[in-house]
Amino acid sequence: MLELFKRKKKFWVNVDIPTKMFTVHTNCTYENKKSETDYKGINRIKRDGGWLNFSSIKEIESFYSENYETFFYKKHC
Ligand SMILES: [Zn+2]
Numbered sequence: 001m002l003e004l005f006k007r008k009k010k011f012w013v014n015v016d017i018p019t020k021m022f023t024v025h026t027n028c029t030y031e032n033k034k035s036e037t038d039y040k041g042i043n044r045i046k047r048d049g050g051w052l053n054f055s056s057i058k059e060i061e062s063f064y065s066e067n068y069e070t071f072f073y074k075k076h077c
Pocket residue numbers: 024025026027028029030031076077
């Protein structure tokens with residue numbers, strides 16, 4: 001149960017505004033390298049975008065079509 005709880009929001013999306021890329025990460029260590037910078041936020045969008053946390057692909061897809069439909073949707077892993 002505890003493990004389930006911890007893993008609840010396991011998907012990360014890298015929204016990159018300069019390159020118009022919407023990259024989905026479901027299972028990799030690359031996401032561990034993410035960090036908050038002046039232009040990129042964690043769980044918030046800054047000038048150049050940010051990393052957003054989601055609990056399902058369905059949630060990601062509706063967020064994408066509602067907000068970033070013009071971006072290139074890429075599934076990293
Ligand atoms: Zn990945």
